[in-house]
Amino acid sequence: MSGVHAPGRPSLTAPPARTVRLWPTVGALLRKELLVELRTLESVPGMSLFAVTTFVVFHFALNRSSVEGDLAAGILWVTLLFAAILGVNRLFVADADQGGFDAFLLAPVERSAMFVAKALTLLAFLVVLELVAVPAFALLLLGAPLGRALPGLLATLALGDLGIAVIGTLVAAMAVQTRARDLFGPLLALPLFVPIVIGGARALSPLLVQAHAGGPAIRWLLTLGLYDLVFGLIAYALFDFLLED
Amino acid sequence: MAALELEGLARYYGEREALSGVSLSLAAGQTLVVFGPNGAGKTTLLRVLATLLRPHAGSVRVLDASLPRDAWAVRGRIGLLGHEPLLYRELTARENLRFHARLHGVGDERVRELLEALAMSARASEPLRTLSRGMVQRVAVARAVLHEPELLLLDEPHANLDPAAVELVAPLIGAGTDPTRPRTRVIISHDPSRGLAEADLVLGLRAGRAALLRAADEVASDEIAELYT
Numbered sequence: 001m002s003g004v005h006a007p008g009r010p011s012l013t014a015p016p017a018r019t020v021r022l023w024p025t026v027g028a029l030l031r032k033e034l035l036v037e038l039r040t041l042e043s044v045p046g047m048s049l050f051a052v053t054t055f056v057v058f059h060f061a062l063n064r065s066s067v068e069g070d071l072a073a074g075i076l077w078v079t080l081l082f083a084a085i086l087g088v089n090r091l092f093v094a095d096a097d098q099g100g101f102d103a104f105l106l107a108p109v110e111r112s113a114m115f116v117a118k119a120l121t122l123l124a125f126l127v128v129l130e131l132v133a134v135p136a137f138a139l140l141l142l143g144a145p146l147g148r149a150l151p152g153l154l155a156t157l158a159l160g161d162l163g164i165a166v167i168g169t170l171v172a173a174m175a176v177q178t179r180a181r182d183l184f185g186p187l188l189a190l191p192l193f194v195p196i197v198i199g200g201a202r203a204l205s206p207l208l209v210q211a212h213a214g215g216p217a218i219r220w221l222l223t224l225g226l227y228d229l230v231f232g233l234i235a236y237a238l239f240d241f242l243l244e245d
Numbered sequence: 246m247a248a249l250e251l252e253g254l255a256r257y258y259g260e261r262e263a264l265s266g267v268s269l270s271l272a273a274g275q276t277l278v279v280f281g282p283n284g285a286g287k288t289t290l291l292r293v294l295a296t297l298l299r300p301h302a303g304s305v306r307v308l309d310a311s312l313p314r315d316a317w318a319v320r321g322r323i324g325l326l327g328h329e330p331l332l333y334r335e336l337t338a339r340e341n342l343r344f345h346a347r348l349h350g351v352g353d354e355r356v357r358e359l360l361e362a363l364a365m366s367a368r369a370s371e372p373l374r375t376l377s378r379g380m381v382q383r384v385a386v387a388r389a390v391l392h393e394p395e396l397l398l399l400d401e402p403h404a405n406l407d408p409a410a411v412e413l414v415a416p417l418i419g420a421g422t423d424p425t426r427p428r429t430r431v432i433i434s435h436d437p438s439r440g441l442a443e444a445d446l447v448l449g450l451r452a453g454r455a456a457l458l459r460a461a462d463e464v465a466s467d468e469i470a471e472l473y474t
Contacts, residue, residue, distance in 0.1 A: 021351045028347035032333065032340075039335040039372065099331035102297055103388070107348035108321030238249070245299045245313075 022116070024241045025109040029117030034124070036094055045130050050081040051133035055140045066143030073204035076137050077160070077197045080126075082194075083133065087125045087167035091118055092176035105243060115169060115239040123165040130157055135230045142208065149207035152216035156207075159224040160200040166228060167192045170235040173242045192231075199224040246309075248273040248396060248429035253303030256289050263289040264453045266303070271446055272393075274427030276420060278440040278461070279452035280469050287433045288327070291398045292448070294431060295325045300334060307439035308396055308429075321349055325400050326418070330385035334374040338365055338384045341373060349392035356446065359387040363413050378405040387415045395426070400433045437469040 037043055058075055095101050138146045151173055175185035203220035249271040256264040264286040271277045279287050292298040294307055296316040310318040332341045342356040360366045363383045373381055382405045402418050403411050421428030434440035445465045449472045469473030
């Protein structure tokens with residue numbers, strides 16, 4: 001029984017002898033999340049389609065052949081953010097509707113394992129979304145070539161995704177327990193996502209110009225990293241209480 | 246030694262009193278059967294004992310742990326079979342059970358054993374949404390007993406099961422035969438004859454209050470029928 005410490009049957013008076021460690025629990029939850037998504041295709045295809053459709057709308061609405069700089073960075077981040085909200089809204093629905101929360105709460109596991117697994121799931125969804133959305137963005141809207149900007153773009157997206165995953169998981173856990181979860185989730189998430197959009201767009205802006213201006217704005221990358229760290233700690237501290245009655 | 250000790254347990258949903266002043270003691274290895282009409286508080290009682298709901302008043306001790314303070318101490322020692330199967334519809338029976346096995350630190354061999362015991366091996370690779378309610382209930386029974394819990398909380402465990410399936414699940418959710426590992430059970434039932442046959446102690450709930458609490462051999466079927474009138 002890997003991942004189990006102090007095995008053996010507990011006596012009637014003893015504390016639980018079996019407690020499954022964090023990472024085996026995270027692994028089991030993550031595997032379950034990915035299996036459910038592969039079977040239902042409820043989140044990632046919807047998120048990706050939304051992003052591509054939005055780029056098409058921008059392409060025609062802006063009535064110009066290409067965008068660059070601040071405008072390009074803003075369009076990319078806002079689109080990714082709204083697409084991410086679709087995934088955030090669905091993140092805990094199967095658990096709430098099919099009793100996954102109760103089953104998890106009955107198990108001798110650390111509550112934070114669910115937070116870590118859900119955040120990693122959302123992160124995986126965002127990576128797949130961006131594998132579709134960024135090439136579509138480059139094709140439909142971007143004037144500048146993406147090649148030299150790629151390392152900086154990846155760094156910016158990684159830090160932004162981390163923040164969205166952490167905050168999105170926290171917000172989704174709160175929203176799913178309310179009756180108006182489809183409304184409450186985005187209303188709570190959007191203000192918390194604003195610093196990510198600002199930091200992400202400012203960091204990305206110098207990369208998305210014709211005369212490629214070097215790397216991303218380091219100051220804004222650091223801001224994104226700090227925001228991720230602060231919310232990561234807040235979410236880790238609060239999550240256990242969100243699952244309890 | 247008492248496996249369950251309740252003293253003045255109360256639980257509210259907003260202003261509504263779902264349970265009020267419920268007190269009882271149940272020895273380890275014994276079976277408590279709970280009767281009562283819909284809305285009497287039976288499921289709420291089960292969820293409080295399972296540590297899923299906090300008691301709002303009174304004291305609750307489960308397997309010698311005081312709830313809600315020491316809820317952590319009994320997690321993994323309780324098996325809950327409720328109205329909902331607590332299984333994912335898109336996963337197969339085997340995937341569901343393996344998932345729960347990992348949460349409880351139980352090996353895959355136990356999953357295989359249970360699927361065989363419940364005659365579910367042949368359908369174990371099909372998504373749960375394609376199975377009948379009776380089959381899903383069998384898988385839910387397997388999930389509840391996967392980790393060989395000391396306390397089994399069963400809400401109408403035979404719901405949706407045909408007579409053959411009732412026979413299959415009986416040894417898994419029965420009183421247990423190993424005297425060194427007593428299994429305590431709380432069963433919600435609406436069937437007086439079956440319930441009384443299983444019970445050591447009978448609790449009749451009406452509007453959240455204990456209307457009947459007596460040893461099973463002192464309870465007549467018509468007293469249970471009165472709870473529903």
